[in-house]
Amino acid sequence: MALIKQKNVDVVVVGCGVSGSILCMELAAAGLRVVNLERGRMIDGMREFSSPHAFDEFKYERHSDIFQNLSRETVTFRNSSSDAALPMREMGSFKLGEVVGGTALHWGTHSRRFLPWDFESLSKTIERYGPDALPQDCSMQDWGITYEELEPYYDQFEHLYGVGGKAGNLNGEIRPGGNPFEGARSREYPNPPAPMTYAGSIFAEATRKFGYTPHVNPVASMTESYVNPYRLMLGKCMRGGFCSSHGCANGAKANPLTAVMPVLSKHKNYELRPLCNVIRINLDSSGKCATGVNYIDARGREVEQPADLVILASYTFNNTRLLLLSGIGKPYDPIANTGVIGKNYSYQTGGKVTLFFEDKVFNPFMGGGARGVSIDDFNGDNFDHSGLGFVGGAYVAVSSSGAPPIKNTPVPPGTPGWGLEWKRAVSKYYNRNFSIRVTGGCQSHRGNYLDLDPTYKDANGLPLLRMTFDWTENERRMSSWISEKALDIAREIGASKLSASPTRGHYSIVPYQSTHNVGGVIMGADSMTSAVNKYLQSWDVSNLFVVGGSAFPQNSANPPTNTIGALACWVADAIKDQYLRRPGPLV
Amino acid sequence: MSVVPCYRYLTEAEVRFLNAAVERLIPSDESGAGAKEANVAYFIDQQLAGSWGVHGRCYRQGPWREGKPQQGYQSRLTPQEIYREAIREIDQHCTGRHGKVFAHLGADLQDEIIRELEAGTFEFQSIPSSLFFELLIRNTQEGFFSDPMYGGNKDKVGWRLIGFPGVPASNYDDHIDERNIPYRVEPVSILDIKNGSVELDSQGYPKHVLLKS
Known part of the structure; x- marks a missing residue:
């Protein structure tokens, strides 16, 4: 196949999701010529997510083409390296995006920052409990960056995405109504908190009896209409309740399409090429300098795009896979415990307690984003773990996110799965x-990782990414112990029937859990144990940055989007303020 | 406007099987119509005749191995083929043991066979034992609760059963301070809006009509 060679540009950015759109915007505004390659199609959100077609649960729950077309590419999966990995043939545990805007088009908008502890969880755990507190074969690491360093960028991202909430810690001062466990924030949220829901208020009242500190969930579905720093207007959420998995008919959900693209797509320094799937990052003969990327365009032609700077800003899986396909960095080997690419793949646990009532109704279909109430008393290291036998924690929350009925018809324990009694x-x-x-x-755990599958190929004949992942005893104990606390709260509320489903057994790729897959190209302070430095710059190739959830050395309990967005803002500044002045390793 | 069910994939015998089976999964009773009257068999037919029926957006390269349950769907057969093969085998089994196809058995015997399918004790020759049941229950609930534009949930019976309003109105915020008061309205579907049978507000959202309790 003849290779088409494009003219050299300053920057090529792979992926147009949360990270890619912000990096393109910031670098184009700084005067760089930016080409953005996105494997998904172009989308007009105003037309596609309009009423009434946006309110189609069946389409967005099961079949929408904003999700990855697995016939062309998927991942393979096994619980442990002693199993044979098999392809994820149907979308299940997570919903990958394949469209301009990426996975964020269908995010649930729950906008929590990570806790300060999350960034230094290894050293803080050893400091408080000693090295014996670490689970066996746990490979958790510090991030090489602190919450305090990232705080201005959380602030930047929250203002870009119009997050509504209530500060719990404003410049070190604990404020009533907010989350007292959050890291100090420099400013109040740009939007007010969402109003309390009925279910949320019942939960909040019960948690106060235990001395916990309920606070309204911060959300990026607009609690008031909002104009962001890019001068884009986002509409107010009307609580229609088709949120996670869906595009928003009101444009009330912040995402690349609503918060960035209308300005970015008109920028003279920016060119977006949808339906262009990058297959390789090219290196010069030294192997230490990227010269650009090769991609397959919409018509199936292979194209070379040379660039001075290459930024991978696609999903966790694709960032990792492109490095492995390009031979950049040393692949992780779980037996020898060497190498870094693919290391520390991680996810999130999702237990729940469902409360059934005889005398209370909640109108669960009225919801928006992740509106509701949380407590952080059992998150991170906000409680004493002595003698508990696990590291980390969970936030405990009631969210009113809407309740379309295909997936929101729980029944009390003991009810048959079908028949009159079920009905x-x-x-x-x-x-x-x-x-x-x-x-x-x-x-993260030594046995949980990503590598290239030896058997299964994508539509281009390239190896699929292989995921080897299972829950460890640490997650099962944590989920079980905190679920007991949630059960105590539920009993205090006084439901007639309760069902509890903590994380247990083996991880399954079948039921939807969350699209919070992280790791594989992790950041850190040491090139022996991380793939990128604190500026998400490759240790091996200094004109390559790898941005996204792939950089998380392990996963916080909190949803990842805000941290992904904050890291993108942080990297944009590092490139503008440091790298462009003196190209080369920043650390 | 009613849709005349014109089946595109299923044979008449398969439709009879599905009508009988989905009636057992979600039966009719005094609380309302069940899956059969909701035209769930027609919904399933439409899905099988479309891209999902051939797993158009699913990964379909071999080698094919059955794997562990947590690795998900691994059959080399498509949903079309699984429905066709499973119904044939179940009817053959019923004819052999009871002298009648599944659709003509009494409800108790039908329930017994469905329980065997659910438990994985019904042995198929060509598909993993519980795969058909998992598809059938999933598709039945989808057909009962999805928008009627897909051919099931006829007259929005699934939504009426639970009190789901369908396409939201734009004034939910007016009800935000209500505590423990059910919001019961005539459900609105996308199909209703496309039929012009629902009044819309200036933003294009339906005006909900409250039901008297």
């Missing part, structure tokens, strides 16, 4: 239940 239970309890979610972190 009567669904009819009775659809409006008379809510869940307390126990969303937990996931510490």
Whole structure:
């Protein structure tokens, strides 16, 4: 196949999601000529997510083409390296995006920052509990960056995405109504907190009896109409309740399409090429300098795009896979415990307790984003872990995110899965239940990693990425212990029936859990144990940055999007303020 | 406007099987119509005749191994082929043991067979034992609760059963301070809006009509 060679540009950015769109915007505004390659199609959100078609649960729950077309590419999966990995043939545990805007088009907008502890969890755990507190074969690491360093960029991202919430720690001062466990923030949220829901207020009242500190979930579905720093207007959320998995008909959900692209796409320094799937990063003969990328365009032609600077800003899986396919960095080997690319793949645990009532109705279909209430008393290291036998924690929350019925018809424990009894239970309890979610972190583990599959190929004949992952005893203990706390709260609330489902057994790729896959190209202070430095710059190739959830050395309990966005803002500044002045390793 | 069910993939015998099976999964009773009257068999037919029926957006390269349950769907057969093969085998089994196809058995015997499918004790020759049940229950609930534009949930019976309003109105914020008061409205589907049978507000959202309790 003849190779088409494009003219050299200053920067090529791979992926147009949360990270890619911000990096393109910031670098184009700084005067660099930017080409953005996105494997997904172009989308007009105003047309595609309009009423009434946006309110189609079946399409967005199961079949929408904003999700990755697995017929062309998927991942393979196994629980442990002693199993044979098999391809994820149907979308299940997570919903990968394949569209301009990426996975963020269908995010649930829950906008928590990571805790200061999350960035230094290894050293803080050893400091407080000693080295024996670490689980066996746990490979958790410090990030090489602190919360304090990232704080201005959380602030920048929250203002870009119009997050609504209430500060719990404003410049060190603990404020009533907010989350007292959060790291100090330099400014109040740009939007007010969402109003309390009925289920949220019942939960909040019960948690106060235990001395916990409930606070309204911060959300990036606009609590008021909002104009962001790029002068883009986002509409107010009207709580229509088709949020996670869906595009928003009101443009009330912050994402690349609403918060960045209308300005970016008109910028003279920016060119977006959708339906262009990058297959390789090219290196010069020294192997230490990237010369650009090769991609397959919409018509199937292979194209070379030379660039002075290459930024990978695609999803965790694709960032990792492109480095492995390009031979950049040393692949991780779990037996020898050497190498870094693919290391520390991680996820999140998602236990819950569902409460069924005889005398209370909640109208669960009225919701928006992740509106609701959380407690952080059991998150991170906010509680004494002495003698508990696990590291990390969970936030415990009630969210009113809407309740379309294909996936929101829980029934009390003991109810058959079908037949009249099932039908009567669904009819009775659809409006008379809510869940307390126990969303937990996931510490990294030596046996959980990503590499190239030896058997299965994508539509271009290139190896698929192979995921080897299972819950460890640490996650099971954590989820079980905190679920007991959630059960105590549920009993205090006084539901007639309860069901608890903590994380247990083996990880399964079948039921949807979260699209919070992280790691594989992790950041750190040491080139022997991390793939990128604190500026997400490759240790091996200094004109290559790898940005996204792939950089997380392990996963916080909190949703990843804000940290991904903050890291993108941080990297943009590092490139503008440091790298462009003196190209080369920043560390 | 009612849709006349014109089946594109399923044979008449398969439709009879599915109508009988989905009636057992979600039966009709005094609380409302079940999956059969909701035209769930027609919904399943439409899905099988579309891209999902051939797993158009799913990874379909070999080698094919059955794997562990947590590795998900690994059959080399498509949903079309699984429905066709499973129904044939179940009807053959019923005819051999009871002298009648599944659709003509009494409800108790039908339930017994469905329980065997669910438990994985019904042995198919060509597919893993519980795979068909998993597809059937999933598709039945989808057909019962998805927008009627897909051919099931006829007259929005699934939504009426649970009190789901369908396409939201734009004034939910007016109800935000209500505590423990059910919001019961005539459900609105995308199909209703496309039919012009629902009044819309200036933003294009339906005006909900409250139901008297």
